[in-house]
Amino acid sequence: MTTAHAPVQTVPSPVRPADPTIPIEAGITARRRRATAVIGTHFVIDAFSFMIIAMIPSLVVMLEIPAHQKALLLGLGSISSGLIQPIVAWFSDKLDTRLLGSLGFIVAVLAISNVGMVDSFWALAAVFAIGAMGVGAFHPPAAAAVGQLAGAQRSRYLAIFFLFGMLGGMAGNVLTPRYVDFFATGADGAVDTRSGLLALRWMILPGLASAAILTFAIRKVGHRSLAAGDAHRAWDAAERRARWRAVWLLYISNVLRFSVNMALVYLFTEWAVAHTLRAENAPILTEALGAKASSLNGILQASMQLGMGGGGMLLGFVLAARFEKLVFWAIPALGAIAIAALTRADAAPVEIAAALAIAGSVLSGFGFGACIPISMGVAQRMLPHRTSLASGLMLGGAWAFAFVGPVAAELVQNGLRSKPDAPAWSIRAAESLPASLGGPLLDGMGLDAAFYFTAGVLLIAGLISLGLPRDLMRRTHRD
Numbered sequence: 001m002t003t004a005h006a007p008v009q010t011v012p013s014p015v016r017p018a019d020p021t022i023p024i025e026a027g028i029t030a031r032r033r034r035a036t037a038v039i040g041t042h043f044v045i046d047a048f049s050f051m052i053i054a055m056i057p058s059l060v061v062m063l064e065i066p067a068h069q070k071a072l073l074l075g076l077g078s079i080s081s082g083l084i085q086p087i088v089a090w091f092s093d094k095l096d097t098r099l100l101g102s103l104g105f106i107v108a109v110l111a112i113s114n115v116g117m118v119d120s121f122w123a124l125a126a127v128f129a130i131g132a133m134g135v136g137a138f139h140p141p142a143a144a145a146v147g148q149l150a151g152a153q154r155s156r157y158l159a160i161f162f163l164f165g166m167l168g169g170m171a172g173n174v175l176t177p178r179y180v181d182f183f184a185t186g187a188d189g190a191v192d193t194r195s196g197l198l199a200l201r202w203m204i205l206p207g208l209a210s211a212a213i214l215t216f217a218i219r220k221v222g223h224r225s226l227a228a229g230d231a232h233r234a235w236d237a238a239e240r241r242a243r244w245r246a247v248w249l250l251y252i253s254n255v256l257r258f259s260v261n262m263a264l265v266y267l268f269t270e271w272a273v274a275h276t277l278r279a280e281n282a283p284i285l286t287e288a289l290g291a292k293a294s295s296l297n298g299i300l301q302a303s304m305q306l307g308m309g310g311g312g313m314l315l316g317f318v319l320a321a322r323f324e325k326l327v328f329w330a331i332p333a334l335g336a337i338a339i340a341a342l343t344r345a346d347a348a349p350v351e352i353a354a355a356l357a358i359a360g361s362v363l364s365g366f367g368f369g370a371c372i373p374i375s376m377g378v379a380q381r382m383l384p385h386r387t388s389l390a391s392g393l394m395l396g397g398a399w400a401f402a403f404v405g406p407v408a409a410e411l412v413q414n415g416l417r418s419k420p421d422a423p424a425w426s427i428r429a430a431e432s433l434p435a436s437l438g439g440p441l442l443d444g445m446g447l448d449a450a451f452y453f454t455a456g457v458l459l460i461a462g463l464i465s466l467g468l469p470r471d472l473m474r475r476t477h478r479d
Contacts, residue, residue, distance in 0.1 A: 035149040035157055037217035038142050039164045044210040045105055046168035047175075048112045049135040051200065052128050053077075054176040054298040055115075056269055058193045061290040065121050068419045071266055071410035073125055075403030078262050080129040081136035085396015089140035089388040098145060102215040104137025109207030116197030136396050138214075143391035145218040147380050155377040159316020162373035166309025170302035176200075177294040184291075191287050242472055243382040247393065249467050250375045253328065254398035256461035257368045263405035263454045264304060264339070264364060270413070270447055271346070271357060272297035279350050296354060303358045307365025312373040319374065325470045328371055332462030335367010339455035343448040368458050371465075381476035405454070412453045415444030 052059070056070060065073075088100045111131035118124040143161060150157030184196025235243070273285060276293040285293065315327060338360055345356040372394070379390035416422045416430055430441040440449075 031149045034217045035146050037213055038146050038149075039157075039161050041105070041210045041214040041217070042138075042142060042161055043164040043168035043171070044207065045108060045135055045138050046165040047172035048108055048203070048207060049081075049132070050169045050172035050301065051112050051176045051203075052115055052124075052131070053265060054173045054301060055180060055197065055294055057273055057285070057293040057297055058177075058180070058287070058290045059124060061285060061287050062193045063118070063121055063124060065124075066420075067270075067414060068410060068421075069121055070269065071406040073121075073128060074262055074266050074406040076125055076129050077132040078258070078399050078402035078405075081132040082258075082396045082398070082400025082402065084133045084136040085140050085392040085399065086389070088137045089144075089392025089396070092141045092144065092388040093386055098141045098215075098218040101138045101141030101218065102211055104134040105211040105214055106134070106208065107131070108134025108138070109204055109211065113200050113202075113204045113207065116194055116200055136399070139395050140388045140392040141218065142214070143376060143395065144380075144388040147377070147387055147391070154380065155319070155374065156316050158377050159313050159373045162316075162376075163309040163313040166305040166312070166369075169305040170309075173298040173301040173305070177291065177298045181291055181295075191291060193287060193291070242469055246469050246472060247379050247382050247390065249464060250379055251393050251398055253461045253464045254372060254375055254394055255401045256457055256464070257332070257372060258399045258402035259405035259408075260335075260339075260368045260454055260458045260461070261304075261308075261405065262402040263409040263450070263457070264361075264368075265301060266406035266409050267413075267447065267450055267454065268300040268304070268357075268361065269297050271342075272300060274447065275346060275350075275353060275357070278346070299354075300357060300361045303361035304365035305369075307362040307367070308369025308372070309365075310362075311366035311370025315370055315374055316377075321474045322470075324374060324378065324473050325465070325468050327374065328465035328468060329462040331370050332367055332458050332465075335364055336455040336459040336462075338363035338367055339458060340452055343451050368461070378473060378476075382472075405457075409450040409454055411444075413444050413447055413450040415440065415442050417442050418444060 053074070056073070059065065060070060084104075088104070092098065092100060108131045111127050111134060115124070115127050115131075118127055143158065146157050146161045147154045180193070180196035180199065181191075182196070183199035184191050184193050186192065272293045276289055276296060277283070277285065280289060280292075282289060311331070319327060342357060342360040342364065345360060346353050348356055376391055376394045379394045380387045383390040411419075416426055427442070430438045432438070433441070
């Protein structure tokens with residue numbers, strides 16, 4: 001009798017995967033392979049997303065773009081990328097489809113690669129907005145797929161996903177100016193920026209190949225865990241309120257974090273131009289100096305992303321659930337100090353000023369960005385039945401309002417009078433204030449004040465996180 005039962009005891013039954021949409025034969029190795037492929041495509045799409053941003057100093061010279069339109073352009077990118085994400089997330093969850101992410105990838109590649117064809121600010125704005133929408137559409141389905149494939153390793157995989165996006169952004173920021181400069185410089189040394197930008201069309205081929213890899217990698221990966229619907233129906237009213245309250249607190253904090261991100265994108269562009277003029281002892285930015293400023297700007301933007309991605313990766317691997325609430329307020333406080341300290345970089349000798357700014361850029365990126373992948377993981381745990389929506393809110397839903405960052409930073413820097421299209425009522429309102437208040441609003445307070453303002457916004461983001469429910473965060477981590 002005993003020997004008759006031995007085979008049954010020693011041969012285990014096949015283990016059902018955590019998600020029924022994943023084929024039975026797809027084991028842990030296959031899931032990791034597919035998650036790795038999705039993470040790799042995140043590198044590519046985020047490299048594309050920063051190609052235009054890295055070239056803003058050169059585009060400013062080529063298209064004669066004033067300062068207030070630079071801020072408007074950056075704001076338009078965040079609106080376009082952000083608003084599309086909750087929409088894509090909702091349809092992805094509703095229809096249980098990943099196709100919108102792949103379609104967005106293709107749109108982004110085609111739009112951004114053709115930036116060399118623009119001949120005006122508004123043409124540039126249109127190309128930038130379309131490309132940003134494509135980039136935004138990629139993120140909710142891709143992040144949800146990675147989280148679903150990761151299972152219990154969700155935080156780590158999302159941290160790696162976030163890191164590779166940052167690395168892609170670094171590559172786009174650092175390599176794009178050099179790539180464009182290579183094709184823009186003629187045999188006689190003359191610089192033709194448009195020719196260099198037109199050469200970006202060669203990037204269409206690797207971009208479309210990456211879109212195909214993405215489509216293959218996320219096929220049949222659902223956006224819901226197996227028991228998510230049952231768990232959702234089992235929650236009482238208090239549980240639902242607590243979970244949604246946590247999500248909204250994370251969302252508001254991320255709105256401020258992304259606003260700081262975009263404000264710094266603008267401020268580093270301004271800093272790079274000012275530093276280049278100072279280093280070259282030049283009164284105005286020529287096309288050649290614009291290329292130098294673009295190169296420095298690309299390094300500053302990449303350094304900021306290094307801090308974001310490296311910090312997110314570090315927290316994803318070492319952060320215990322009991323410390324999640326702590327890092328949501330402590331790290332932004334440290335980042336605020338780093339941003340404020342950036343005001344001292346250009347006071348240093350010109351030979352070391354750029355190095356100091358690069359170090360400050362890394363620390364500021366860590367301060368506002370390291371918690372973003374953690375917020376994604378926490379939000380997905382709070383809403384396991386709506387993982388795409390959770391990802392979309394933490395990324396695109398928050399990113400949609402980041403346009404306020406560069407606009408506000410430019411206003412603090414230059415004031416209302418610098419804006420030709422400023423409403424007359426706003427000028428009159430500022431003029432009616434006491435001189436100590438109205439003067440700065442009308443004439444601006446300079447670049448340093450804009451850095452201080454941005455540091456204050458990040459500090460507020462950390463303070464909001466003090467309201468997060470520590471016990472619920474720990475419980476959902478165990479679940």
